[in-house]
Amino acid sequence: MGLAFSAVSTVASGALSGAGGEAGRRISERLYSLLGRARPEAGATLPVTESERADAARDLLELSGNSQELADEVAEWLREASWLARRTAPTAPARPRMLPPSTSVFTDREDVVEWIEALPDEGDGPFVGVLTGPGGIGKTAVAVRGGSRLRERFPDGDLFVDLAGDSAATALTPSDVLARFLEALGVAPDRIPGDEARQRDLYRTLTADRGLLVVLDNAHDDAQVMPLIPASPTSLTLVTSRHRLTRLTAHHGARPRTLTPLSTEDAMLLLTRTVGRAAPEAAVRAVAEGTGGYPLAVCTTGAGLAEREHLSWERVARELRQDAGGSPVTDDPVRLAHDVSYAELAPDAAAFYRALGSWSWPALTVPLAAQAAGVDESAARSLLELLARVHLLEEVAEERYRFHDAARAHARELALTEDGHGRVAAAVRRVAVATLKSTARADHQVMPLRWRVGPAYRNLREQPQPGDAKRALEELSRERENTAAVIRAAAHHGFDDLVWQLCEAMWSLHLRLGFHAQWIDTHLLGAEAARRQAAEFGDPRAVGRVLVQLAFAYMGVGRADDASDALAEAVAADRACGHLRGEASAVETAGLLQLRLWNWREAGRRFQEARGIWERVADGDDGWADKARAVALLDLHTGRAESGAGEFDAALGRLNGALVGFRSLGPLGDRYNEGRVYMCLGELHLNAGDLEQALVCLDNAVAVMTAEGAGVQLADAVEVRAGVYRRGGRRGEEAADLRVAEEWYLRLGDLAGAGRVQERLGELGE
Incomplete structure (x- = not known):
């Protein structure tokens, strides 16, 4: 039961956030199929709450008891889900060394340093020591000095963070710190869970058997600290604060020590x-x-x-x-x-x-x-x-x-x-103007084709060169905390025009790497700023733009209802100002939300509604140049919804229509999305049992993604094609494709994907 519940939770969370990629989507849809057979009279809906996930886990166990064939299917799904969970955990966790150097002029405090050194010897861990005292009394220096003396006793590394807890306004959230720590422990930034609960679970998993030293400097209160204490009984956490942390003492047996002035x-x-x-x-x-x-x-x-x-x-x-x-x-x-x-x-x-x-x-x-x-x-x-x-x-x-x-x-x-x-x-x-310029430039380099509203993008026409996108994303990540502070400062001073534009410019960072706590915090400010601007003389299109981005943040942390509310407001705002492109985008995103929730028919209805809005976009309107491509994308989405609903003929016609749409875009068309359509067609035929037609479509998908240099999608397509060969008993072709997929996953740094195909190769005796 515990294994099934964990698998359902992992897959359902990834389905809503999109964190699992295409592999996660397929595993989610297989769960939908299994649960649909377990309760055919009610139909399956994505299990969002803990009780719904527990019910789904029980349904899987009951289903597996009906026949050996179903038991094998459930077991296979559990194995796939376990690999999805491993996407977040590094195969070989890093050994972080984040503790800053101790000062060369450190004086006295030997009694306190010796007290710190003795903490790991006081019974069973994890061990927690708390240094309190007024600002400037030397808490950080003592914690760093004591930690540096103990480093050799914690072979798995040390973590350090300034929690900025001198006030509630500056204090870092536990989610922000967990994201930083998980990255230091080897988790790729784009695989860090969006919500704090799953971040905390992963942090505990990665620290459970490791000897770590964790220094949490300048804490504001107990609530900021408690999620950051590692689970290992051989770990030591040192906390410094101006305030007494009584809950930490009560719940974790923390040893308090108050610092006094030097003699x-x-x-x-x-x-x-x-x-x-x-x-x-x-x-x-x-x-x-x-x-x-x-x-x-x-x-x-x-x-x-x-x-x-x-x-x-x-x-x-x-x-x-x-x-x-x-x-x-x-x-x-x-x-x-x-x-x-x-x-x-x-x-x-x-x-x-x-x-x-x-x-x-x-x-x-x-x-x-x-x-x-x-x-x-x-x-x-x-x-x-x-x-x-x-x-x-x-x-x-x-x-x-x-x-x-x-x-x-x-x-x-x-x-x-x-x-x-x-x-x-x-x-x-x-500072805000300069930050907006640099952030918008970096955002444009990461996603040059995305449409924007803010005037900060007006003169950004240069196409990025190879390597620019990677460097720009690294820059956005490095400066993200400063950028969030700039947004808060601009909001405090009433610079609404800069607040919402800064939020828009953070889109590529958040879409690619997450940091959902910051994303929600800043975009709530951005939405308020955009609303005030719209009520005065600002650009009313900004309201819908920021709200759609906020909706994606809510999806990332599993808050489907909040995402739905934000999208409804975005639709209303764009409709009120006559911004057809924005309205269509908001309705399309609402369809994507329903797609992730397995509400296939409602998703299809939203996509068709968005298609109807695009049909009203005329020559000269915002978005006219992108209209044909947008309509083709909506056909692709609709085909996926119809496929999920089991409407094979409708999905086949819709996806073929999307293919025609992408090919009609001119000499170059949109080859990447053609490849995506071929992938969907391949999966559609595979689910219908037509292996030969599935192979035809997947061959086309592999060819397109190879030509486009889309490594992530190519690895996925080759792995899916290997699954078709497996169904057809063609072991040689399956092994060849698995080796290609393994090579690409390793090249991309996706160790979980590589491990998944290596396991299958092992079963083939390769």
């Missing part, structure tokens, strides 16, 4: 190490006492003294004890240290520091910093290096910087008080 002697030692030169003991003591023993304040002050030799220890000590009016200061030594360092900055560096505080950017890159401050990239590069030297920034990778949360709050407060809201908003808009 004056240790603060003096850390200060001397940071400055790197000797000074009178009295002066060092006075400065150390002024920092209150907070390591961040000590390091920031020491970095200023090291950078500026003209700065006297006595002057710094005075400034740490007095505010601008000469009054004693004792409440916030970290803020005071930042004030002292900031006061020593030249005017251009001070303005640059404030501009960086315009928003909570996850990473400060040279282009982003240049736009925020309104300077060129050469100046931005030099100023970033300067701020890092005086410890107001930290360099976390080559030309990528970040604020400590206390420094970020300090910079933002100064920006608002010294520059005002107008300049802060202007900095955000410059």
Whole structure:
């Protein structure tokens, strides 16, 4: 029962999200066929909820008891489903090393480090330690130091993340972190599940038997942390937070430890190490006492003294004890240290520091910093290096910087008080405009033929060269957290025109790689922005565009009802503004949703409705140039729906019509989609038992995909053709096709696909 339930859940989730590709679709449709035979009176619907999936699993078990033939069919389906599950899990999980280097000036805290080192010896794991204390007290440094001492005891690697939990607004979601960790553990980005529950299940599966060290820095609350604790009893998780995490202690037996300030002697030692030169003991003591023993304040002050030799220890000590009016200061030594360092900055560096505080950017890159401050990239590069030297920034990778949360709050407060809201908003808009330009350009390189609404695409006509799409997708992935932050910042400042366009420009990233939590979060903002724009003087077509993209995100996390609602609103919005192309696209997507839910006839009805809308698109209208191709695609979709409903003759006629449609597009036609039609025709004939006609169609599909260089589809077509040879008892041809499929799957990095065909080759004795 457990195996059947797991298989049904995997296949049903993949069917709705589309994550399983063509192989997943076929396995889903075979499940539909099996469940239809189990309950012929009711008909099968895609099991979405847990109870529906449990019922489906029971139906499969009951069906397998009816005859040996059915038992064999169910067993074969379970085997296929198990390979679909393996698509997400790497054959050889990676050994991540994400822990940052420990600082060379680390001082004292030996008792805390020894406490961390002793955690794995305290009974049964998984082991969890929590370091709490105010900002700047040194929690991260201690966790990294302790973790680096323990690295050899965790041979399967270490994971590290800054959870950005200084506020609820900046805190990363568990889903975002799980996606990052799964990728570090070897899961390909395009195979990471869309919803948090399945991400958590996969994370637990991959960590269950591994000795891992996990450092979760700057947590906001228990809910952010609990899904990230690995399942292995030989793992250790270190959490740092400003807040007490009582549920973590209650549910996971976490050991809490509160950090206190350094003693004056240790603060003096850390200060001397940071400055790197000797000074009178009295002066060092006075400065150390002024920092209150907070390591961040000590390091920031020491970095200023090291950078500026003209700065006297006595002057710094005075400034740490007095505010601008000469009054004693004792409440916030970290803020005071930042004030002292900031006061020593030249005017251009001070303005640059404030501009960086315009928003909570996850990473400060040279282009982003240049736009925020309104300077060129050469100046931005030099100023970033300067701020890092005086410890107001930290360099976390080559030309990528970040604020400590206390420094970020300090910079933002100064920006608002010294520059005002107008300049802060202007900095955000410059960043948003530049981000939109680069994101739209990358999106266009990944998917050059996709139609767009936003004006950011108007001048993008250059066709990408080989390799451009891969590099562009990598760039979109690398900057995705910054782009999401830009969308939130633009929404906060009311830049609606930029918000929805940024969402549109993220389409290729999300469609190819997922990151569904971010996708939904940003596109909800994008939909609101588009609605406000439409109510004023913006482009009303944007509403439907963003909502259709949002619907795909909902499908990815299994929220079919939310996807349906978003599509209904998109249809209404495009209909209201007379945007026929957008309306047809929204109706078509609604049909694709019904197709994934096994509602074949409703899907066919939606596709025919979309076809009727396209028929009204006239010469000169938006989409006229793409009309013939769009209609042919709808015939392809409709043929798939009719095939699913068991309407062989209707599906055959429809698919042949799609073939004619694609061939009529001109000298080049649309060969890729011709190949897709041949694949559908091959499957249609195979399901009808006509093996010879299936082979004719699949031969054509293989030829087209070979000519088009479509490796993923070619591997799939060859594997399906091998299945036809298998049905016909032609073992030699089957083995030859399986070897070709194996070669392509390995070339594409699809280890699960390769494993699937290798298993079959083994059965053939190859």
